[in-house]
Amino acid sequence: MTNGGELQLIREQGWRIGFVNLMRREISRRFSMRNWLIQGVIWLVLLNLVLALVLEAEEGGQTITAGVTAFILATSVLAPIGMVVAAHGAIINEKKAGTAAWILSKPASRIAFILSKFITIGLGFVIIVIFLQGLIAYTQLSVFGGGLIPAFPFLGALILMAINVIFYLSFTLFLGTIFEARIPVLGIPIGLIIGQVFLLAFLGNVSEWLPNLFPGSLSDMAIQTALESSTSAPWILPVFVTLSLTALFVYLAIVRFRSQEF
16 A cells, blocks of 8 residues: 555565554655655754854853753753644544545555554654754854763753653643544643743652653753753653653553544
């Protein structure tokens, strides 16, 4: 099964039935050069233009610290929102258009349907928004700093931000299997992204470790990692919690999707 209607021999068994064909379909839809250029320019303006303005405004020895902090904070808010916008119609559009029913009438499992979207949307977004923009930001910071800033700590910060946006992808896909309308699939994750800013501040006043139970705490971890700041915060806890929640929402999306009739 392909977009062009050609028949492909299915060799997979079990949940993998149709996985390769579905991956081809998603890649052809999401990995076009035109799409990558448009997305790259948009995120360049949203993230690295902000960084450039901060670097121009700052003076003295705090320029790199302010730039790193501004870039990570902007990415930690805007990238998850962008992920929600990019993924909110992935399930709903297929169901409304009838393509989900058509695809699943072929040799294709529902698990493969969900996983193909999770992998392709997540991979494309992380490459364009996190690592490509991170590379540009690293170059800007190094130029303004007069020399290369530590690469591995900055890479660690990018990985933490990637984990954060992948969580919101899994959550959005799960909501797409529950609701038939776009508003809750968009509104609930965006509300969570914004609400965590205030929630983490409140929880931090209650206990130092409570904020580490939420994905939003990864932004602070990313800043500390990039700046090589000494911290007693257990960074492994928010990473473990976020990855566990991501796996849980992918599993729940599969369970919910398998129970639906088309």
